[in-house]
Amino acid sequence: MKLYKKEGNALQILSFPNETVEKGDYLLVEDAEAGRGLIVQVIDAQFASIPGVLEELLRSLPDGGELIQGEDVDPLEIAPHITYIQDASLLICKIRASIENENLSPTSSWLPSRSQSTIKKLPLPALLKLAKIDGKLPIVLGGTKDSSLLAIDASSLDGRLNIITGKKETGKSHLSKLLMVNLIGYKATVVVFDLNGEYLSLGMTGDGKRNAYYDKIHVLTPSQNFKLALKQLNLHVLLGILVHALHLPGTSAREFRRIWQALKERDALTLHELGETIRNWNCNQHVRDALFSRYHALVNSGFFTDNVAEATLLEDCLLKAKEEGSGIIINLRNTSAIDRQIVVEYVLGKLVDSLTSWKLKAVFLFAEEAHLYLRETYWDDIVTRMRHFGIFTTFITNQPDTIRENIYRQADNIFLFNFTNEHDLDVVSRAARVDAETVRSIARDLPPHHCLVLGRVVRDFPMVAKVKALDVKTMGETRLFFKDSN
């Protein structure tokens, strides 16, 4: 390989057919005289612009587009040299770091010698070692192309905002499960908003037996084993639900606060009493109507109960999880859009409460297709305010444009699966931790279950790994009409 050109932080390297280099590979450009080197990543491979190639191709097809048959008597065997030159490729590389005495720095201002530099493939294990991508809490994501394992450190997810994205059936949920069970294994508290019931069997193996996480997985299904009694609720949590999930106007919210105080003084915080009090409350008719409609929404959700015995305290689950680590799966499958927002509003409010009062240290929140239940203002809350409380979110989506641009800009880690749609790639390439060309070029060619890992977890060295298999019972499969006939 030969160094050809440098433009900005892009390097062009001429590669010959006997040198097998592919997209995503790392190369070490070493200038022995300067005692320095550059670590570059191949983001694209093109045909080198060899003069005369067009003529060469044209003359092989002069007979109406069909190959002209013939024999070449080539006693000096020059033909292999022609093929060698013709098949030369130009590797478009991005400079990831410069290296001096085994120390890496993210600069690309230095220019190695074009004539003296040597270029060789940098195996991923060597790069992982150089970049110190290891740690005490390894999470093995899977295998790399050169048959080594890519392990990230669980602590690099701590306090971070992560995005897992890719088109359908590329392995996003699989990776999120992998991260989740590993975090639980390291005694972390993980809360999942499970939109399609995909995580319900996280505690079971593929053949339906209990796995190591069985006791640590708690599935809470609203209106079934996850119900609330009004008595257990704080007013501000309920007001959050009424205002944000059920869009109760401010005037009505003030009236509701008075009603709540009145009931609390009488120790009559039940659904029945709440309904009666609203009916008889001395207030404007419109306000009463507004309160009644929200009251009925709460009652119809089935999420609230007057029977304290059947109410489940999320807080209790969280406290149990605090010691040994556990996964709390909020099953939002078969839940209507309004009820989903009520539940999410409650869970987030409760998490903030618990974290503010230091009942909990931190929570890893996994949110699938969050645009379907997260209110507008929560997006900013999650990336700024809630992070300080200790809610570290991982968004999982196959529609990258449903996540706001500022989330991409602030994302610390992105786990990117295959995308072919230009628009989707455009959106993801806005992430601050990687250049747009890398995302566009590598993500487009990722095979299923292969993930481009970007960000802090890989010390900003984008790496591709085939996500390892997980022995967990698959749930949330698409229901098929022709399944039995196939």
Place this chain on the structure above:
Amino acid sequence: MHSLKPVQTQPFQLNQQNFQQINGFEESTQAFRLRLEPIPLKPIRQESIVAAVDTSTIKIGETSQGIVIAVRGADVWKQNRAYRYVRLGPFVFHITDENKKEVYDALERSYFNYSQEHNHQGAPNFLQMPSRIASLLERWIQTMLSKTMNKGLILFDGSLTSGTPDTPTQRLKDILSTARRRGNIVLAFSKMTNLRVNGHVITDLLPRAAPPYLLETEGLRLKPPMVLLGDVYVARLTTGNCAFRLDIDKEVLPEIRIEATEKLLGNDLLSQSYPETLRLAHILCTFTANEVLAMQHFVTRRYGLQIVNRPDMHRLLFGPFGKGESYS
């Protein structure tokens, strides 16, 4: 190829330049005339093999003692409505003032079995060597074709003028007589000609008649030792304004010559009055820039020659006005 061995590991300069075959020995005389009555042609579809030969040469670099050149020849034929080819080469030579005679004699001996005593032409001068070596290869391929084909049409690139340094009269006579004996007709197409009538190039003097047709010439005399072994025609074989000088073996009867041209029309594709077989032969033997790079790669690898870029003096002295030699 042995000529390269003495210069192993020596510096070697890139300088790509095609050598043009010089064809400017002929001059028309007062007696030379062009008959403007066209001989109309009708394509004869009766199956005949059409074969064409062309060679090319290119300088691929310089050494301190000489030049490194490559030569390649192509033979293309159309049979059963399909084109096929045999390409010979590239052959790479290192030519110096010292070895030019040795190289040329060795090639001549191996191609034509001529002993040194029979070779009256002597070694060419240094600058003519590339085209002379290409010419040797071309005549050899033509000889082989004339010996192996039967009742076909053999297309030459150029004229049937002999007695020039690269075409001894006897050699061309031998080729033509061998071809005749096997029922082949040689048709030689010249892309360029200097033959003029009343100051006009003969291929520009086209009557208002529908092609395809031939125009006959008469009275062309060449200065000795040059001998014309063919009769010269102007061939306008398709619509459009292109016409070419066509030399046909003068030992062949005139009606057979016309018939041969009509067989060419019936058996080969013609574009802008030029036969496809000959066009393919030219295309297949021409060196592309990619091939030049490959041959430079070959001599560097096999013989350890170092490639050095000598500055282009035209560019150096005249900047953007220097349009002389240029390097890739």
